[in-house]
Amino acid sequence: MSLPPSKQKNKTRFFYALSLGMELGFLIAIPLIIFLLLGLFLDKKFETFPIFLICGILIGLGATFVDVYYLVLPFLEKRSGKRSVDKQ
Secondary structure: OOOOHHHHHHHHHHHHHHHHHHHHHHHHHHHHHHHHHHHHHHHHHHOOHHHHHHHHHHHHHHHHHHHHHHHHHHHHHHHHHHHHHHHO
């Protein structure tokens, strides 16, 4: 038995929002963890404790910002396009 079209559309939107939230979570967590661990590894190898750790965190934050920006950009463009159509 299939769902009515309105309930099917709501279910599809829910799963799309859920997948987008999970993708956003991974986009934030993965680069930070990878560059943090890389910084710790390099600090242990060269015996310069906070230098590579701090650099790894900063690079991870930069990579996270870029990833999130490119994920959110289509939504921002769609929203601004909708406003410009409404003003005309």
